[in-house]
Amino acid sequence: MTALTITGATLPDGTRRDLHVDAGVFVESAPAGAARIDADGLQALPGLVDLHTHLREPGFEASETVLTGTQAAAAGGFTAVFAMANTFPVQDTAGVVEQVASLGAQHGYATVRPIGAVTVGLAGERLAEIGAMARSRAAVRVFSDDGKCVSDPLLMRRALEYVATFGGVVAQHAQEPRLTEGAQMNEGELSSELGLAGWPGVAEEAIIARDVLLAEQLRARLHICHVSTAGSVEVLRWAKGRGIDVTAEVTPHHLLLTEQRAASYDARYKVNPPLRTQEDVDAVRAALADGTIDIVATDHAPHPIETKEAAWAEASFGMVGLESALSVVQSAMVETGLLDWADVARVLSAAPAAIGRLDGYDAPFAIGSPAHLTLVDTAARRTFGTGDLHGRSINSPYLGAELPGRVVATVHGGVPTALDGELRPAEEVANGQAA
Numbered sequence: 186m187t188a189l190t191i192t193g194a195t196l197p198d199g200t201r202r203d204l205h206v207d208a209g210v211f212v213e214s215a216p217a218g219a220a221r222i223d224a225d226g227l228q229a230l231p232g233l234v235d236l237h238t239h240l241r242e243p244g245f246e247a248s249e250t251v252l253t254g255t256q257a258a259a260a261g262g263f264t265a266v267f268a269m270a271n272t273f274p275v276q277d278t279a280g281v282v283e284q285v286a287s288l289g290a291q292h293g294y295a296t297v298r299p300i301g302a303v304t305v306g307l308a309g310e311r312l313a314e315i316g317a318m319a320r321s322r323a324a325v326r327v328f329s330d331d332g333k334c335v336s337d338p339l340l341m342r343r344a345l346e347y348v349a350t351f352g353g354v355v356a357q358h359a360q361e362p363r364l365t366e367g368a369q370m371n372e373g374e375l376s377s378e379l380g381l382a383g384w385p386g387v388a389e390e391a392i393i394a395r396d397v398l399l400a401e402q403l404r405a406r407l408h409i410c411h412v413s414t415a416g417s418v419e420v421l422r423w424a425k426g427r428g429i430d431v432t433a434e435v436t437p438h439h440l441l442l443t444e445q446r447a448a449s450y451d452a453r454y455k456v457n458p459p460l461r462t463q464e465d466v467d468a469v470r471a472a473l474a475d476g477t478i479d480i481v482a483t484d485h486a487p488h489p490i491e492t493k494e495a496a497w498a499e500a501s502f503g504m505v506g507l508e509s510a511l512s513v514v515q516s517a518m519v520e521t522g523l524l525d526w527a528d529v530a531r532v533l534s535a536a537p538a539a540i541g542r543l544d545g546y547d548a549p550f551a552i553g554s555p556a557h558l559t560l561v562d563t564a565a566r567r568t569f570g571t572g573d574l575h576g577r578s579i580n581s582p583y584l585g586a587e588l589p590g591r592v593v594a595t596v597h598g599g600v601p602t603a604l605d606g607e608l609r610p611a612e613e614v615a616n617g618q619a620a
């Protein structure tokens with residue numbers, strides 16, 4: 186079994202100490218002969234947890250697989266990912282979610298917690314086998330039709346009622362479908378100028394307003410995916426003020442980029458929900474800082490290059506994000522003084538784990554806790570390139586951009602998955618070997 190001694194790491198609270206790992210957990214002192222990682226000058230963070238990843242397997246292995254997606258995760262400092270249900274077959278049965286979870290366990294780069302579909306085939310017509318997925322070996326606790334909105338209010342109500350019986354949560358992709366038919370980018374002056382169909386903020390805000398009211402009435406737990414507008418923040422602030430059990434996420438790209446990127450017609454910037462205005466970016470940053478938005482989630486959405494090099498209107502929606510997420514958060518939130526590293530640890534690890542009912546992340550670095558951590562060189566600057574991407578797709582909006590920070594090492598359950606800024610070999614990770 187793996188034993189590690191990590192020397193001189195700076196913890197999220199700013200203290201500096203050595204960390205010892207044995208048999209997958211933090212211990213007082215590691216046995217003689219433990220592998221040594223020099224973390225002098227590095228920031229230690231708890232293993233990052235992504236509540237919103239598209240791993241694409243089964244069905245779309247040309248874009249990503251459980252192996253390549255979790256390698257991308259490890260390279261980005263993540264030790265757990267929640268895998269969205271829009272695979273083929275859809276993750277709407279116990280069999281499919283168990284398959285995805287066990288592929289993750291087999292490879293070992295990160296814990297894979299499958300998200301179950303809310304409706305059969307994501308078709309929005311009848312509820313999927315939510316109970317069977319919850320009781321399965323995958324123990325699903327998060328349910329989402331992400332990519333599509335559960336727009337039927339009666340189905341949404343039933344789903345919220347059902348998951349409340351076992352402490353689950355519905356993660357809503359808030360997009361009123363009638364208001365966004367054919368929509369291509371944020372609705373406003375710029376969309377008119379560019380001749381691209383507009384995607385109004387109210388399409389997101391109206392669904393969030395409806396669903397927080399349903400959650401209140403049913404005393405159910407609701408999570409809102411990828412909040413993108415100032416109006417959504419206002420609705421969430423109101424709901425939380427009333428004590429409604431709602432949580433929300435923002436993506437790194439909605440914290441950093443604006444709709445102005447669409448002026449290039451470069452479809453790397455085409456994403457769902459669309460990039461919004463500077464005013465919206467300022468609002469979601471402030472909301473993450475004051476807790477109205479609880480977490481950052483990547484919405485890592487790999488697509489083959491040909492579907493992103495197409496004309497804007499034909500191109501796919503989505504960006505990869507696992508390898509750039511921490512750097513973007515550093516740039517948008519830490520270097521602006523809105524969050525410190527203890528806050529980053531919360532919004533990228535403890536809070537997403539709590540929302541997803543993922544054990545082992547509530548007492549980071551404590552003796553006896555699972556050894557999930559990442560070491561970051563926060564002083565580094567890098568020009569982000571395809572060499573930084575480890576998944577099967579390269580549809581990143583940051584290629585060629587200078588980003589702060591660099592993940593030096595990631596440790597998942599005591600097993601190093603990345604070291605010296607490089608992924609460790611798949612065989613050694615799968616076997617749980619020390620460095």
Ligand SMILES: [Zn+2]
Pocket residue numbers: 331332333358410411457458
């Ligand atoms: Zn979505």
